[in-house]
Amino acid sequence: MIALMIHGAEHREAVLATLRSIAGLSSYTPERFTVVVLGDAPADPAALPLEVAYAASVDGFDLGTAADGAYVELIPAGLEYSPDAFDVFFADAAAGSLARCYIHREGAYAYRLNRTVGREDRGPVTLDDADRLWAGSTPALVPLDVFRACSSDARTGGDPNLLFAEAILATGGFSVLGGKVTSPQQHEDALYGEQRLFTPDWYLGFLTRWVALLERVAAQPAGAPPYLQRVFLYLAQLRLQYNVDRHNKNALDEAQLAEFAELLARGLAAVSDEEIIGAVRKPLGYRRSMVAYLLKAKHRAAFSPRAEIDADGRDVVVTVNGHEVERLSEVRLAIDVMDSTRDELIVSGLVQSLYLTDRLALTARVGGTDLPLPDSGVYSEFSVFGELQRRQPTFTARIPRSLLAAADRIEFVATFTEKTAAHASTGVPLRLNFRRPSAKLSDVPGSYWIACGRLLRAQPSGIAVGPAGALQRLKAELRLQRRLLGGERVERSAALLRLVYFATRPWYRFKRDWIYYDRIILAGDNAEYAYDYAAAQRDGIRKNYVLAADSAPATRFREQGKPFLPHKTLTHRLRFLNAELVFATHLKPATRNAFSWNEQFFRDLFGYRVVYINHGLVLDDLSYSLNKHAENQSRMCVVSHFETETLSDPSYGFARDEIIETGFARYDGLESRPTRDLLLAPTWRYYLNRPQDADRLQGHNEEFTESDYFKVYNGVINNPRLHRGLEEHGYTLTYLLHPNTSSHVDDYRSSSDRVRILAPQNSPGYERMLSESDLMITDYSGVQFDFAYMTKPVLYYHHPSIPPHYRRGAFSYEEHGFGEVATDEETLVDTLLDYLAQECRMPEAYRARVDAFFTHRDRDNSKRIYEAGHALLRERSG
Incomplete structure (x- = not known):
């Protein structure tokens, strides 16, 4: 009744694994299953209680010999079934209620899209149910007549998504089988897709096959059903998402990129604008920047967003072909850096608008005073396949302490610069998004930060400013503690560590800690050499070099009698929270110093300044990762005037005196x-x-x-x-x-x-x-x-x-x-x-x-880095 056809016979061990799992099915009998291995190098399953036939290809096996009403499933070598994988099918057969298409659940990693089909879903899922999507990552069990009607591309097994799509178009939907299957292949939407080698066929072959299907279906009076449109959008977006910004896989040459763009436009022509715009919602859940890219890819030269002030003059609405795609009141302002000096509060970030970037004027409204914020030119690009799609305006607001003292709120107001006869330009306070550890505040309810003698609290469309006396600080911490203690395990542990921090702070207040780190499991880079020099100086400062305790360098440190700070210990976390300087060869200090999953709960406590001593030189364009907004680096230590020239470009955002030609500490040991x-x-x-x-x-x-x-x-x-x-x-x-x-x-x-x-x-x-x-x-x-x-x-x-x-x-x-x-x-x-x-x-x-x-060719690089740290602290203290 079921023909299981295994492709990939050249992988002998994988075929045997699949055959063993078939033999282990609780429903297996030779009368119920026909097992076919496709390919020229069949594996001999003589040791298995299984009857196996062999064929060179799908078309080389006479499926006509199968009984009337037979079902077919095309499976890759290595796929394994759980014993109950077909029990539901035979139960339905016994009840006379067989569905026309079945799918299996995944036993290992599941497509993110597939999670929309919940565990309780047995079916049927119809083409009208466009929110319970299945990408076709598991084999589809379909009637023989459906299988025969599918295209040859679908029946080869090279594109299981295509076979699934053609099957459900013919059957109108699917039901879910019991049990699970586990595939040895990495799913194409795997969370860590960078580990996959992407070939031109993964892009161009996919689009060629799907465009043929979509154009055939779109030619019918009803067009392509929304279900198919969404599955295509999901699979196409994968090909784009793995090539966004610096993740470009370089798999396509110039001619192939042009072909990809042409095919993508043809495929998207079968997808409605409503479906593309709606892809920001679940189950797809795309970034708005990807939606904008897809709209532009579909309409190409005809893509022309239109921005107008709405009827009541209070908002700006952007439309594409009559469909609303953005409202100014919904645009977010991302805050990357908040910092303070004796004289001012510094706030840096960018405006996350997709369609209004060149038609907005930004101001910081502090109390009743507006401070204009021109574009600072820092890196904020969005590119696909290495081609720039847009950059968003960035800003740095410098708010005088005297102005902050009299204010109760900070807002960032975007004004539409185009006026109409009916309405003047309109200004809208933007919603805030605190997206980096250096933002000090976070989107966690109750987050707060003390700066310039004022208590700042995060709010959806502004920053509340108030007194920062002892009572106000205690109340703010108690509010945050209640929020954390009522949360999940990560939040509760964060609440406990904050309590430990405040309990030990009086003791740490009289200590001074500097943190040094290279790669936590490798060491031996600039931070170790800078640490060795600094640790020998008798200046009352405790120097801490961070290492994984079970690493080979940790063994070396022990043998040399050289102290280190064990990674992820409570002592490590507390010293990091109390550190005044961090000397880093790699950015993301919080992540690398044991605050990877919970940093958003501690941002207000991070009081360190970053002295970036790098592990490589900044000669190529690294503004996407090393700009000032990345971690608010206070100093960039370099070895050459070439680096100074590179880092002085506005895309990095550094002031000239923040770049110091110290030389690399590790050069001292060469x-x-x-x-x-x-x-x-x-x-x-x-x-x-x-x-x-x-x-x-x-x-x-x-x-x-x-x-x-x-x-x-x-x-x-x-x-x-x-x-x-x-x-x-x-x-x-x-x-x-x-x-x-x-x-x-x-x-x-x-x-x-x-x-x-x-x-x-x-x-x-x-x-x-x-x-x-x-x-x-x-x-x-x-x-x-x-x-x-x-x-x-x-x-x-x-x-x-x-x-x-x-x-x-x-x-x-x-x-x-x-x-x-x-x-x-x-x-x-x-x-x-x-x-x-x-x-x-x-x-x-x-x-x-x-x-x-080289600016310096001596052995004093570590000394200059040490002195740069002291100079930075003197500057901050006045």
Whole structure:
């Protein structure tokens, strides 16, 4: 009665796993199930109590031999059923109430969209029920006649979403089977989709197939049903969302991007504007910026938002083709930074309007005074596939302490600058969104902050300002405590830690704490060297270097008798809350210092200033992550005037005196001790690997070995001419993976015993490796500058198939780099062999570039960083 057709027979073990689960079905009998393995390399299930047929393809098996009323399910190799997966089907069959289409629930990760079909849903779900959506991630069990009527694209198994869509169009809906299925494949809307290798077919093939379906259905009098429109929107949005801002996967070239845009417009033509605009609501729940992008992608040149003051003159309404898409009264103002000095309150953020960005004037209304807030030019871009779609206006409000003292409220008012004959320009107080730890306040009810002698409280469309006496502070804390204690476990634990903070604050008040951290599980970067110098200074300040207690560097610290602050301990949290300075090589100090899930409950207590000592140089355009709004960095410590030039761009938002050319602390430990070893050390790619979390390495990307990145560097370490050159000249080569790709260390293999492959956590440490290497090969990695600092040669390998994930800045590798640039493997090997023949000596031309690049070439970098911290505190205290 059921034909289970398994595709992917080349994966023998996966096929066997599926066959074993079929044999374990509580409803399995040979009379009920026909099992077919599709492909040219069938697996032999001789050891299983199962009858299996084989066919080269779906069309190669005669489904006509199946009994009348047979159902068909196409499944991928490796999918496993729970024993009761088909019990509902046979119960319905016995009752004579079989549905025309069934779907299985997922046993592991579920599509986010699929959660709209709740556990109690047995069906049927019809095409009129457009809020109980299923993406088609699990196999669909359909009657034989329905399966035969589906397109060949749907019946190959390559696009299960398409088969599901065509099936429900034919059947009118589906019912839910009992039990569950577990697939070995990563769902395409997996939360951490960056770990997937995206191919052109995932974009273009998907759209080609779905456009054919949508255009066929749209040609019918009723058009495409809303159910199908929403499923398509969801699947299309995935292809876009994984390429937003710096997440561009670089999977499509220019011609393919043009084809994608054309196909997307054709697909969206079958989707109503109402459905696109309504996608901000659940079950889709899109960001408003994505909705705006989809509307523009659909209408292209005809896209023309219209903004007008409404009839009563109190609001501004934006419409697209007569459909309302935005109201000024609903626009949010995101606050990223709140800070204070002796003389003023500083508030920075951006206006989150999608359609009015160039037609608004922003002011801060403090009491009865309006302060104009022009666009500050800080980075606030939204891009898709690397193409800028829009930027939102940013601002910095400086509110004098004297003005704040007389005010009871701060509002941010947006005024529509276009007047009409009927109405003058209208000003609307914007709703507030406190979106970063540096915002001090949060959207948590009851959040407050003391600044400039006033108590500030977050409200939906403003900031309440009041007295900050002891009684008012106590009342504010009690209100917040009641809110937290009445919440979930995370909120209750936050309430307890706040109480511990206030109880211990009198003792900490007489202590001074500075926090230093690199990667919590790796260490050995600028923060450790800066910490070593600062800890030796007798200034009454307690220096704390944060490490995961079970990490290899922690063992090293213990052996050296060097103290460290164990990560995620109560002591760590309390010292961080009381710290006056944080010296960071990576941003997001709160997240990296044990406040990852609950930082919004402690923002008012974060009193630290950030001295950013980086782990790489700021030469390329990193304004998307290192701008002033990211963490309100008080100082940016750099090594070169090139960095100063880059960071002085308005998109970063720094004042000139906030950028200090101190040099990197880790340079103090560099001493060249060449051992006839070459170092290959490329950086990572955001479109292949996620950044490392604070206290753990990232997982393995199963598709990594199919990427150009892997193939390019695996080719280098297996180049026969390179191997012969190493042997002839007596050198070895170490391939040191970047920490964000270190989980792939076992994917690489070299046929030469003169090549070794290391992950950072298994290496003797950066300082030793850099000191003992004779020559470095890299692409864009910041460790090139450590190497050049010792006046040792650097070669650059800029293969066109693996572009960087950031935009180029003021530094040109051709004009300012410290060695030759190769764009293909053979040129790289040719240049490298020339260096080996010359005993890896750096040419004079590149020595001159080194001298011109670094502001300091001494061993006082850590000292300058230490002094910069003290100077910052003196400045703040007056």
